[in-house]
Amino acid sequence: MLDATDTRLLAALQKDAHLTAHQLGEMLNLSPSQAGRRRQRLEAEGYITGYAARLDPRKLGLQVQGFVQVHLGTHGPEQSSSFARMVETRPEITSAWTMTGEADYLLHVYCEDLSALNTLLHEVILPHPAVARVQSQIVMDQLKRDAPLPT
Numbered sequence: 001m002l003d004a005t006d007t008r009l010l011a012a013l014q015k016d017a018h019l020t021a022h023q024l025g026e027m028l029n030l031s032p033s034q035a036g037r038r039r040q041r042l043e044a045e046g047y048i049t050g051y052a053a054r055l056d057p058r059k060l061g062l063q064v065q066g067f068v069q070v071h072l073g074t075h076g077p078e079q080s081s082s083f084a085r086m087v088e089t090r091p092e093i094t095s096a097w098t099m100t101g102e103a104d105y106l107l108h109v110y111c112e113d114l115s116a117l118n119t120l121l122h123e124v125i126l127p128h129p130a131v132a133r134v135q136s137q138i139v140m141d142q143l144k145r146d147a148p149l150p151t
Contacts, residue, residue: 002047002075003145005030005038006030006038006042006047007030007151008027008028008151009024009035009038009039010042010047010048010150010151011043011151012024012027012028013039013048014148014149014151015078015148017051017052020032020036021033021036021039022035023061024036024038024039054145054146057110061112062110062111062112063111063112063113064110064111064112064113064114064116064117064138064139065108065109065110065136065138065139065142066108066109066117066136066138066139067105067106067107067108067133067137068107068109068121068125068135068136068137069099069102069103069105069106069107069117069134069135069136069137070083070103070104070105070106070107070125070131070134071102071103071104071131071132071133071134071135072104072105072130072131072132073130073131073132074129075104077146079129079130080130082093082128082129082130083105083128083130083131084096084126086125086128087105087107090120092110092111092120093107093108093109094108094109094110095108096108100107104137107125114138117136117138121134121136139146
């Protein structure tokens with residue numbers, strides 16, 4: 001169970017994962033050791049699943065961001081597992097969800113350019129035996145970056 005201090009600690013770490021125990025302690029009116037123990041407990045209990053750097057895709061040469069809806073032609077555990085394995089192997093696919101509604105999957109992709117997106121769609125995703133069709137949307141502008149979770 002989270003208390004108000006845990007919630008504030010999680011909110012602070014979502015904004016800056018580099019905060020030291022000393023800095024967290026100052027923010028939360030705790031000693032550095034208390035703040036550090038709380039962080040360790042939240043990690044051990046699975047509230048904090050990891051730490052990562054957010055990179056600028058454009059600086060890395062990834063000019064095209066898109067979403068790809070995937071519709072399977074056949075549904076079954078074998079097809080789903082095979083499709084999931086393919087998704088895991090592709091670095092261009094940064095997130096993937098199974099969905100309710102018309103599409104079976106929604107993929108978030110980053111590619112160098114439109115040609116690379118075309119290659120991903122026509123030489124990787126569409127040839128997969130379980131895939132019937134795809135529908136892609138190219139991101140024109142991102143109004144809000146992936147934000148911290150509400151705490």
